[in-house]
Amino acid sequence: MPEMTYKRLGGSGLKLSTFSIGSWVTFGGQQDMDTSKKCLLAAFEAGVNFFDNAEAYAGGQAEVVVGEVLKDLKRSDLVISSKVFWGGEGPNDVGLNRKHVTEACHAALKRLQTDYLDLYFCHRPDPDTPILETVRAMHTLIQQGKVLYWGTSEWTPEQLTTAFELADKYNLEPPTMEQPQYNLFHRDNVEKGLAKLVQERGLGTTIWSPLSSGLLTGKYDEGIPTDSRLGQVEWLQELVLLEGRVEKVKALKSISDDLGCTRAQLALAWAAGHAHVSTVITGASRVSQVHENLAALDVIPKLTPEIRTAIEATLA
Numbered sequence: 001m002p003e004m005t006y007k008r009l010g011g012s013g014l015k016l017s018t019f020s021i022g023s024w025v026t027f028g029g030q031q032d033m034d035t036s037k038k039c040l041l042a043a044f045e046a047g048v049n050f051f052d053n054a055e056a057y058a059g060g061q062a063e064v065v066v067g068e069v070l071k072d073l074k075r076s077d078l079v080i081s082s083k084v085f086w087g088g089e090g091p092n093d094v095g096l097n098r099k100h101v102t103e104a105c106h107a108a109l110k111r112l113q114t115d116y117l118d119l120y121f122c123h124r125p126d127p128d129t130p131i132l133e134t135v136r137a138m139h140t141l142i143q144q145g146k147v148l149y150w151g152t153s154e155w156t157p158e159q160l161t162t163a164f165e166l167a168d169k170y171n172l173e174p175p176t177m178e179q180p181q182y183n184l185f186h187r188d189n190v191e192k193g194l195a196k197l198v199q200e201r202g203l204g205t206t207i208w209s210p211l212s213s214g215l216l217t218g219k220y221d222e223g224i225p226t227d228s229r230l231g232q233v234e235w236l237q238e239l240v241l242l243e244g245r246v247e248k249v250k251a252l253k254s255i256s257d258d259l260g261c262t263r264a265q266l267a268l269a270w271a272a273g274h275a276h277v278s279t280v281i282t283g284a285s286r287v288s289q290v291h292e293n294l295a296a297l298d299v300i301p302k303l304t305p306e307i308r309t310a311i312e313a314t315l316a
């Protein structure tokens, strides 16, 4: 296994492993405790330090599983996140109002069996809550030592700019990071939308679905295997299997073959090689995927400008 590298989270001093691991769909849901534990520990042993979670994942069960595994490891070696937005059915179990942001943090700390969250994300923008209320709630949690850095996920550049301006104006903690989807098929939001904030505000990016839910591995070349994510989470099929995509993934094979890597590694290395990406959050349903994906570290230096151009041409 190649030696892990670490990158700063945007303009902060916090270091995240170039590849990290998240618990969406897999841990506490698709996979049992034994497999979840093996995947998480395989990632940790390979140098992964960032473990991404959310109150919404498997209705909180993902955080229970991750907490049970990580509780035996040295806390200072770990960067643990949660996200707030979808917490339940009640009127105040959702969104980014002060009450839910605070209660969701307390509940995540219990499930994850930890005293503080390193990173706490607003999982989506909340049109029902003034942004200032959310910034103040996050600021308070940071002052209380329950959260170290706060951020957003899938916020627009305009919403983030408002949060930065309000934090400046009232001397509150600004957001440190945004969590956008970013992969070979989904690029504009990061490359066009967030670029200015990454440059000017030092916004960090912890990117999700780098393999487009597995599509970029080539596993859907000949249909949908029943033991795959799209075989098991059917509503994802129409979001992922858009027209022409399988053919483009097939065409990437000649590039990965020439580099002596898999298509999964090519797609992961492509994402991780960008200066504007702080960490690539991988997902894995089995240990062999963790090993294959983390070996993409060796592929990053192979992606010369010529190879990147060839990838662009293949996807155009």
Ligand SMILES: NC(=O)c1ccc[n+]([C@@H]2O[C@H](COP(=O)([O-])OP(=O)(O)OC[C@H]3O[C@@H](n4cnc5c(N)ncnc54)[C@H](OP(=O)(O)O)[C@@H]3O)[C@@H](O)[C@H]2O)c1
Pocket: 021, 022, 023, 024, 025, 026, 052, 053, 123, 153, 154, 179, 207, 208, 209, 210, 211, 212, 213, 214, 215, 217, 219, 227, 228, 229, 230, 264, 281, 282, 283, 284, 285, 286, 288, 289, 292, 293
């Ligand atoms: N902020 C947000 O709104 C948001 C949204 C989504 C995800 N996330 C975060 O980002 C993390 C990663 O997202 P993701 O799980 O969608 O990542 P992904 O890398 O796009 O997809 C991961 C899935 O692809 C398959 N896979 C992975 N490596 C493979 C390999 N080498 N060969 C074959 N199949 C492979 C596995 O599914 P199967 O084996 O079951 O097919 C795995 O669970 C999540 O866990 C979560 O923490 C955040």
